[in-house]
Amino acid sequence: MAQQLRKLGYRDVRILKGGLGSWANAGLPLESKPA
Known part of the structure; x- marks a missing residue:
């Protein structure tokens, strides 16, 4: 999951x-x- 988020541009x-x-x-x- 963390790797996928990084690929989406999340850095922290x-x-x-x-x-x-x-x-x-x-x-x-x-x-x-709230979402």
């Missing part, structure tokens, strides 16, 4: 080991915006 792309669930379980901030 990172791979999140463990996914979004790991991020949330670590108590790190999440932000929700």
